[in-house]
Amino acid sequence: MNAKELIKNLPDYQCQQNLDMLNIKHIEMDHRLLKENSLFVCIKGYTVDGHQFAEAAVENGATVIVAEKELDVSVPVVIVPDTSRALAHLANNFYDHPSSKLKVIGVTGTNGKTSVTNIIDEIHHYAKQKTAIIGTIQMVIDGESHPVKNTTPDSLFLQKNLHQMVEKKIDVATMEVSSHALDLGRVHGVDFDIAVFTNLSQDHLDYHQTMENYLFAKSLLFSQLGNTLKHERPKYAVINQDDEHAEFLNRVTAQPVLTYGVQNKASFQAVNVELMANGVSFIMKTPKGNVPIKSKLMGMFSVYNLLAAATAAYASGIELDIIQHVLNNTTGVKGRFQPVEHKQDFGVIIDYAHTPDSLENVLSTIKRFCAGNIRVVVGCGGDRDRRKRPLMAEVACQYADQAIFTSDNPRSESSQAIIDDMVEGLKHNNYQTILDREEAIKQAIEQANDKDVVLIAGKGHETYQIVGDKVLDFDDEQVAIKYLN
């Protein structure tokens, strides 16, 4: 693509050099990945400023640099006020606006994003559509799995892979949209068809500082839905009517809204809800009649996840009998309320719950069917929201009979310091501290009696533990299996 053509839609750029003859074959934001004839965008990161790699980028094949300041390099420099924003638009332009060529469903909210995204994907797959999914666990394009670094990737990765999806004739891409991504503009330019809101509770205050900022970031997905129709396809906002922020989000979007909920009247409402030891059942009231649902997924939060996915799928034009089939048969996602199969007479469940709210949801669900004691193994991540630490410990001790506080991903912090934050001011004494996560899981399993349930919380699907700058192999499920057999 001609360099001048590529940058022409940037609203506010300066470039003293002539770009007419330059052909750009790649866009890159990491100088280590550069190839010949690339445009390199210098991103000011949190830990590193990409501007320092400009010279090395030229050596590695960059023929144009996009930066926020003048640079002493031998190739043309395009100066823009904000390189992250420019990258999102350049990538969208370079890959020819891929999100306008397939249906894109974005799911945001504190809890439930992964489960809802996966159920929406399952429904479209069952409806014989070609699907792709982008989320915390992985990116899957037409059944092929790819690793991911972030829940919602940076704009370059995102646009490149949306382009791949168009090439592979994907009909619908369902993606988790984190508040970080919305705030950092990773999804700028993505033409969403449907935006789904699950819920909002305390998390990520290390980044957003206040709940108002956190809500504002989430709301960007709904304002970004715009007010235009794309390709004659209607756009929809799907909102959890029972969440206290529903009304605010309702006002943010200019598109038609479909709601779901249990307590309040909604487009999709669950009534006659029964929470059982082996699943949930309810009648799903819909604009086209009542649909009985009996799912293997457990707990009230699963009722909400199922409703969110059903409403989004309905907004996407899927027939109710297909939605019903998938809701009744889905087995959920690895690391989300995942039972570990074994021979003993007690239960072991792995869950990604790493917020006070999600931990409370999971523990209160277990409380409904556990005939013995609940034992929870839990920690908090390092270099992340410190304010949630005592709240997590309080929830653990309040709902479980015995809590073991241990390491999560301590990152650059000491595990002991994180646990000190958790227990500061804690009035309960039904807890012990075992810093080593494997030892904590072992102890919880060895202490369990018949009818007890052991919940291993916080890391879910993760197969690693981040200690300092090392990423060590660690899989809660594998460790549990080791001590169960």
Ligand SMILES: CC(=O)N[C@H]1[C@@H](OP(=O)(O)OP(=O)(O)OC[C@H]2O[C@@H](n3ccc(=O)[nH]c3=O)[C@H](O)[C@@H]2O)O[C@H](CO)[C@@H](O)[C@@H]1O[C@H](C)C(=O)N[C@@H](C)C(=O)N[C@H](CCC(=O)O)C(=O)O
């Ligand atoms: C705070 C934050 O969001 N950081 C993200 C950010 O990293 P950073 O700002 O430190 O950037 P950097 O990697 O130092 O590099 C800056 C620039 O220099 C370039 N570079 C760097 C080194 C080099 O040798 N050469 C080079 O060119 C980089 O490619 C980049 O363009 O940009 C990276 C690339 O896009 C992200 O992977 C990284 O996410 C980190 C891993 C992260 O942990 N982010 C969390 C906070 C996050 O975003 N979480 C949400 C999920 C939240 C949830 O719902 O649970 C998410 O969506 O994942």
